[in-house]
Amino acid sequence: MLNFTYYNPTRIVFGRDTIGQLSELVPAEARVLLLYGGQSAEKTGTLAEVRAALAPRTVLEFGGIEPNPHFETLMGAVAKVREHRLDFLLAVGGGSVVDGTKFVAAASCFDGDPVQILKTRGAAITQALPLGAVLTLAATGSEMNPTGVVTHVASQTKLPFRNPLLFPRFSILDPVKTFTVPPRQVANGVVDAFVHVAEQYLTVPDAAPVQERMAEGLMQTLVELGPQVRANPQDYDARASLMWAATMALNGVVGAGVTHDWSTHGIGHPLTALYDMDHARTLAILLPANLIVRRGVKRAKLLQYAERVWGVRDGDEEARIDQAIERTRAFFEEMGLPTRLSAYGLGDEAIDAVVGQLEKNGITRLGERGEVTPAVMRQILQAAR
Numbered sequence: 001m002l003n004f005t006y007y008n009p010t011r012i013v014f015g016r017d018t019i020g021q022l023s024e025l026v027p028a029e030a031r032v033l034l035l036y037g038g039q040s041a042e043k044t045g046t047l048a049e050v051r052a053a054l055a056p057r058t059v060l061e062f063g064g065i066e067p068n069p070h071f072e073t074l075m076g077a078v079a080k081v082r083e084h085r086l087d088f089l090l091a092v093g094g095g096s097v098v099d100g101t102k103f104v105a106a107a108s109c110f111d112g113d114p115v116q117i118l119k120t121r122g123a124a125i126t127q128a129l130p131l132g133a134v135l136t137l138a139a140t141g142s143e144m145n146p147t148g149v150v151t152h153v154a155s156q157t158k159l160p161f162r163n164p165l166l167f168p169r170f171s172i173l174d175p176v177k178t179f180t181v182p183p184r185q186v187a188n189g190v191v192d193a194f195v196h197v198a199e200q201y202l203t204v205p206d207a208a209p210v211q212e213r214m215a216e217g218l219m220q221t222l223v224e225l226g227p228q229v230r231a232n233p234q235d236y237d238a239r240a241s242l243m244w245a246a247t248m249a250l251n252g253v254v255g256a257g258v259t260h261d262w263s264t265h266g267i268g269h270p271l272t273a274l275y276d277m278d279h280a281r282t283l284a285i286l287l288p289a290n291l292i293v294r295r296g297v298k299r300a301k302l303l304q305y306a307e308r309v310w311g312v313r314d315g316d317e318e319a320r321i322d323q324a325i326e327r328t329r330a331f332f333e334e335m336g337l338p339t340r341l342s343a344y345g346l347g348d349e350a351i352d353a354v355v356g357q358l359e360k361n362g363i364t365r366l367g368e369r370g371e372v373t374p375a376v377m378r379q380i381l382q383a384a385r
């Protein structure tokens with residue numbers, strides 16, 4: 001029986017030549033911190049457009065937010081916000097910059113040690129600065145959700161946090177700004193969005209046909225778009241559809257009221273923290289292994305997935321499930337993401353390290369009903385060797 005509250009206050013401004021609208025979206029009297037990553041936003045001219053649209057406001061800048069943003073780096077932005085009494089944050093970049101900006105929004109108003117924001121997964125947040133985003137990479141959905149993921153380098157941990165105060169006020173999605181995203185990041189984005197849908201769909205039956213059909217449609221769309229964007233990086237329509245698919249994959253719509261299973265993401269984060277593996281690459285390794293190990297609890301949904309997403313109708317039930325998992329693996333591989341730990345030279349020692357990290361952070365019950373204990377995490381990692 002469906003029973004849920006759906007809340008999403010983020011205004012989306014989507015389309016070509018939309019950055020100029022910042023002049024109305026950011027309050028006229030705001031004292032702004034503009035946050036960005038490495039060099040991409042400067043090189044592509046996106047930052048220049050943003051600066052022009054924000055004038056004549058007071059705008060300070062904080063660049064250098066790395067992929068899988070570091071707590072230690074972000075605290076530099078927090079110091080700048082406090083020193084200059086800034087009151088509005090604008091992220092220009094991909095998921096890492098948007099996530100990092102959410103952390104800065106919360107940490108700038110936080111009494112006490114901001115590590116608590118991560119340790120409590122965001123529950124300790126009581127105030128946050130308003131933020132907006134100009135998205136330059138389609139992948140995470142951070143532009144329309146209240147979640148961030150930050151790496152605490154000192155303890156080699158990567159932890160998610162969420163709080164309704166962290167929804168962006170607005171996000172500008174101009175697909176043209178993603179034309180320059182390199183093929184590796186395009187592929188990562190397609191796989192990340194696909195796995196976001198999978199973690200909200202490949203669970204147990206929920207009597208939620210609207211969410212299920214939307215999830216299946218998003219997955220099929222991503223399977224079609226990945227190769228199209230790779231073949232034609234300047235195809236506006238393909239880029240636009242990919243951008244919107246990635247946003248829809250994690251803005252709460254397909255997940256409203258249904259059972260979730262974030263165990264693939266949960267086990268993936270320590271792989272990034274320990275071995276610097278791209279986020280989506282951890283997912284490409286872990287999702288097929290997770291489905292193999294936990295095909296029992298996911299049986300009904302795996303059969304539905306086989307038929308509706310991949311058109312698999314032949315063979316007995318076990319064979320159809322096998323085919324669906326293999327089609328998923330083949331899709332990730334075709335996008336250029338390896339699906340085995342061994343492709344990264346990782347073996348049993350990595351399995352011990354990942355499970356050890358999760359236990360150290362108290363992450364010992366993942367999955368639909370908390371059944372993914374350290375023993376099951378180990379099985380999944382072993383199936384991913």
Ligand code: NZQ
Binds near residue numbers: 140141147148
């Ligand atoms: O740093 P710059 O120079 O800007 O380069 C970036 C970066 O190297 C580059 N890039 C971004 N836009 C570009 C571009 N290069 C050329 N042209 C452009 N238009 O791409 C590289 C990767 O950027 P990043 O922001 O790290 O990628 P992504 O958007 O995939 O974000 C990944 C992060 O998001 C987290 C991940 O864990 C990871 O830390 N996630 C956030 C989620 C959320 N907030 O809900 C959910 C996800 O599951 C995920 O965990």
Ligand code: ZN
Binds near residue numbers: 140192196
């Ligand atoms: Zn993800």
